[in-house]
Amino acid sequence: MLRIVKGMLSFLFVLFLLSGCNTSKVDIFQYKNSYVGDNNAVSHILNSLPSNNHLKGFELETKEKPYGIIIHYHLEIEEGYEQTVLYNSTYLFSLIQNVELIKFDFEGMEYEMTKGNLEKWYGRDLNEFTNKEELEDLIQDHLKDQDKVKQLFN
Template identity: 30%
Template sequence: MVGRKVQRNVWMAIGFVLLLLIGVFYVLSNNQVKSEREKEIELNTANHNFEKVLAYENDYMGNASNMGNLFNNIPLSSYKDNIELDSDAFTFIINYDTTSDEEAEKAVIYNATAAFVLVKNLEVINMRFLNNSYVVTRENVEEWFGGDLKELIDPSMFKEKVQKPLLKSEINDWLASYTN
């Protein structure tokens, strides 16, 4: 009789532990899905928080880790394939595993502006998509904004002069100016 009671208690404890483990796995998987969904929502031109990438500000573009991490935390990061750096020509090449569309073109403008604001000696970005390629120069971006990009390091200025206009207007002229 005592043996049955012990055996019953052991099975109840095992059942309790199993229920607890199932609950923990359920909560963790839901948190991961929620976190991925939140990151996806945040990593588009409409919702991106420029302040979160200020950590990647650097005087030099030759740091592949810094450049890769910057582009992991701005729009289109989920489509980022491989990157190349040409430190002699101050050129950054990024390949995307997706086709270019209007949203991607907005991200090209957003990402190029962010990269030129944050990485001081970067001169050229070549963003390659499966169906198109965009070569953006610092000179063209500075010309679009009427000079130096220093003021755009302030997240509120970046939002006002880059993010909001991207959401409100046609981007054809903007993109053409960036890539001429």
């Protein structure tokens, strides 16, 4: 009897280890061309972005144009508010085709980003990006110039 229990425990342990090894990250660009009204897609995108562990919730503004998203975060963001706003709005504008406005609420401290302003700042149409690597390169290149980042937020 003890032998059977040991065998079952060993089997369950191996099964547990294998299931843990099978977790793969979802390609965020599978949500390319989503719409602001697709709550599921917006939720998956937000939960795949940095600072997702500080996400409190979000609201979709879909009744009238400009369509937008309001994202609520806990106040403590390690990499800084500006970096979070820049990074997350770049991804959201690239992936969601009809979003024009994103409001970030860090427990009362608010930032607002429009697609037009961000595309003008980058000098690029954000809809043209088709993979994470290209978009990451764009973001990282622009984050290097802190004066330019400050200009975007003033």
